[in-house]
Amino acid sequence: MAVSLLTQTRQDRRENAIERLLTVTHDDMARVNAMILERADSHVDMVPELARYLIESGGKRLRPMLTVAAAALFGKGNGSAVNFAAAVEFMHNATLLHDDVVDESGMRRGKPAARMVWGNKASILVGDFLLGQAFMMMVETGDVAALAVLSAASATMAEGEVFQLAKTGDLTTTPEDYAEVIRAKTAVLFQAACEVGAMAGGADETGRKALSLYGLELGNAFQLVDDVLDYGGQSGTLGKNVGDDLREGKMTLPIILSLAEGSDAEKATITNTLGKADASAFEVGQVVAILNRHGTLTRTLEKARGHAEAAVAALGVLPESEMKTILADVVEFSVGRAY
Amino acid sequence: MAVSLLTQTRQDRRENAIERLLTVTHDDMARVNAMILERADSHVDMVPELARYLIESGGKRLRPMLTVAAAALFGKGNGSAVNFAAAVEFMHNATLLHDDVVDESGMRRGKPAARMVWGNKASILVGDFLLGQAFMMMVETGDVAALAVLSAASATMAEGEVFQLAKTGDLTTTPEDYAEVIRAKTAVLFQAACEVGAMAGGADETGRKALSLYGLELGNAFQLVDDVLDYGGQSGTLGKNVGDDLREGKMTLPIILSLAEGSDAEKATITNTLGKADASAFEVGQVVAILNRHGTLTRTLEKARGHAEAAVAALGVLPESEMKTILADVVEFSVGRAY
Numbered sequence: 001m002a003v004s005l006l007t008q009t010r011q012d013r014r015e016n017a018i019e020r021l022l023t024v025t026h027d028d029m030a031r032v033n034a035m036i037l038e039r040a041d042s043h044v045d046m047v048p049e050l051a052r053y054l055i056e057s058g059g060k061r062l063r064p065m066l067t068v069a070a071a072a073l074f075g076k077g078n079g080s081a082v083n084f085a086a087a088v089e090f091m092h093n094a095t096l097l098h099d100d101v102v103d104e105s106g107m108r109r110g111k112p113a114a115r116m117v118w119g120n121k122a123s124i125l126v127g128d129f130l131l132g133q134a135f136m137m138m139v140e141t142g143d144v145a146a147l148a149v150l151s152a153a154s155a156t157m158a159e160g161e162v163f164q165l166a167k168t169g170d171l172t173t174t175p176e177d178y179a180e181v182i183r184a185k186t187a188v189l190f191q192a193a194c195e196v197g198a199m200a201g202g203a204d205e206t207g208r209k210a211l212s213l214y215g216l217e218l219g220n221a222f223q224l225v226d227d228v229l230d231y232g233g234q235s236g237t238l239g240k241n242v243g244d245d246l247r248e249g250k251m252t253l254p255i256i257l258s259l260a261e262g263s264d265a266e267k268a269t270i271t272n273t274l275g276k277a278d279a280s281a282f283e284v285g286q287v288v289a290i291l292n293r294h295g296t297l298t299r300t301l302e303k304a305r306g307h308a309e310a311a312v313a314a315l316g317v318l319p320e321s322e323m324k325t326i327l328a329d330v331v332e333f334s335v336g337r338a339y
Numbered sequence: 340m341a342v343s344l345l346t347q348t349r350q351d352r353r354e355n356a357i358e359r360l361l362t363v364t365h366d367d368m369a370r371v372n373a374m375i376l377e378r379a380d381s382h383v384d385m386v387p388e389l390a391r392y393l394i395e396s397g398g399k400r401l402r403p404m405l406t407v408a409a410a411a412l413f414g415k416g417n418g419s420a421v422n423f424a425a426a427v428e429f430m431h432n433a434t435l436l437h438d439d440v441v442d443e444s445g446m447r448r449g450k451p452a453a454r455m456v457w458g459n460k461a462s463i464l465v466g467d468f469l470l471g472q473a474f475m476m477m478v479e480t481g482d483v484a485a486l487a488v489l490s491a492a493s494a495t496m497a498e499g500e501v502f503q504l505a506k507t508g509d510l511t512t513t514p515e516d517y518a519e520v521i522r523a524k525t526a527v528l529f530q531a532a533c534e535v536g537a538m539a540g541g542a543d544e545t546g547r548k549a550l551s552l553y554g555l556e557l558g559n560a561f562q563l564v565d566d567v568l569d570y571g572g573q574s575g576t577l578g579k580n581v582g583d584d585l586r587e588g589k590m591t592l593p594i595i596l597s598l599a600e601g602s603d604a605e606k607a608t609i610t611n612t613l614g615k616a617d618a619s620a621f622e623v624g625q626v627v628a629i630l631n632r633h634g635t636l637t638r639t640l641e642k643a644r645g646h647a648e649a650a651v652a653a654l655g656v657l658p659e660s661e662m663k664t665i666l667a668d669v670v671e672f673s674v675g676r677a678y
Contacts, residue, residue: 044502098467102460105532121441125501128437128470132494135474139486147478147594155471162464291581 068199160184346493499523526558
């Protein structure tokens with residue numbers, strides 16, 4: 001009974017981890033959001049129109065929340081965290097604008113993608129503008145060490161996207177290739193967001209490294225879960241947007257593992273659908289059935305859970321605090337999205 | 340006779356201004372070129388393949404030469420100039436990659452554009468990679484004031500490109516709009532290249548401002564000349580690539596002035612061809628004839644000459660030196676391209 005109650009409590013805690021993160025970062029995030037609005041402005045009307053359409057389209061702003069939370073964890077916020085948080089969100093949104101052009105995506109966050117409204121050209125150029133503004137906000141802090149972290153993340157993210165593009169539809173892609181793609185395209189920004197937050201908060205070398213590792217592992221777990229959700233989650237339930245990665249030819253872990261283990265007939269079914277932009281729900285369903293048969297969605301989630309545990313473990317060197325508990329619970333929440 | 344000799348000598352000096360700039364920046368540019376090669380590298384093969392295809396395709400590297408020349412002008416080079424120069428060239432090449440996607444260009448520097456070889460997707464993402472690497476190189480200098488100049492230039496350039504896109508085919512575009520487009524998309528990077536060079540060279544406030552203004556005015560002149568060259572130069576001579584801006588619907592000064600002054604029939608001829616991607620050489624020729632009739636190519640060049648004179652005048656506050664003479668002659672050379 002006591003165990004059951006404890007389990008219940010922990011589950012509740014996980015489930016409202018984002019709400020608690022929102023609460024404890026509320027004041028800082030109000031400043032971040034004001035800065036985001038201000039810096040997305042321009043005398044060229046199309047810039048704020050397009051930028052705000054995306055930025056205000058209901059993303060959780062998880063990355064900037066992590067930055068200000070990491071700063072608050074060490075308590076000695078010097079104001080730079082707000083700039084870094086806004087910069088991280090701009091970097092993320094610039095990437096989304098360019099990714100939607102590269103992936104030819106029609107939808108983003110439940111709305112038509114910006115490129116469907118303003119076109120590919122404007123999406124590319126406004127992405128560049130947001131990147132430039134991100135660097136300006138960082139530079140204003142004068143913190144060269146943090147600038148090094150964020151500029152390296154910027155280059156690595158683009159490199160990861162190119163690697164993913166080069167591997168599109170490549171049946172020889174290995175689990176190691178995939179691990180490198182998700183580290184570079186996703187985890188490195190989570191890592192930088194947490195690391196520069198810690199730096200802005202006055203963390204020592206131990207604290208900085210702990211938050212860097214926490215962010216990296218959280219980001220890896222996050223992308224693995226995203227890649228499972230693209231096939232309907234652990235249950236393989238079909239719904240809207242399920243199969244986008246498949247239709248785009250993206251070599252994510254469930255596909256890589258299934259190709260390695262499937263029968264010749266199963267492999268043929270996968271390869272016939274992989275990269276087929278107009279694949280029907282039926283064809284996608286056939287592939288999901290193969291993924292379920294080989295348990296590769298479940299195993300991908302187990303891998304995510306491993307990274308999630310590593311993220312929580314990375315915080316172990318730090319003293320207990322409410323913020324530390326929240327950051328640990330956010331990891332659990334992120335993985336829990338797929339169940 | 341004496342006057343004629345003097346004129347001859349000045350013309351010779353102008354004509355070999357680029358060669359003299361190459362000579363005096365040779366050692367620094369060897370370091371810049373080595374850094375460019377090194378920083379375009381990646382474990383993702385497509386990145387250096389695409390980046391080097393563009394970077395090594397025979398551009399003059401005028402911007403990075405200006406950076407190291409500006410540093411040498413003040414004599415107290417501290418090594419940062421090499422990083423800034425390589426960063427400026429990466430920013431420029433990132434812009435070219437994205438511009439070629441936005442303009443749907445088939446050719447660049449006499450070769451198929453990178454997007455024709457590797458595709459639009461890779462061109463967008465490798466452009467992002469070069470931008471990230473540019474920021475890393477700047478950050479390594481630890482010079483926050485110079486970082487502020489370069490990051491602001493990055494945001495302004497993108498803003499200028501969006502403004503140009505928004506004005507594409509817009510018959511109400513004014514000469515003031517055009518001036519803002521070329522300042523933002525082109526002149527600001529020349530300005531930043533010269534300004535951070537001066538900063539790296541240890542210039543005082545007067546020197547920094549002089550080089551900043553020099554770069555801005557040189558950049559304005561450079562783009563005006565480019566826009567005249569796109570219609571065949573002052574003589575309006577038709578040749579390959581003539582009319583690209585017209586076919587893309589770009590509202591450059593020769594078109595803006597001709598629309599304001601032309602007869603109804605002339606306006607109709609221009610508007611029928613403007614933005615017509617498959618306009619024939621005959622149709623382009625009809626428009627060029629109108630530009631010549633109203634002297635708008637010549638007047639655009641006169642405007643370029645005004646900016647060129649302002650660039651040379653900006654150097655007036657500085658003591659005479661060989662490098663100063665070379666920088667002044669480079670301006671003359673840049674304008675002379677159109678005759």
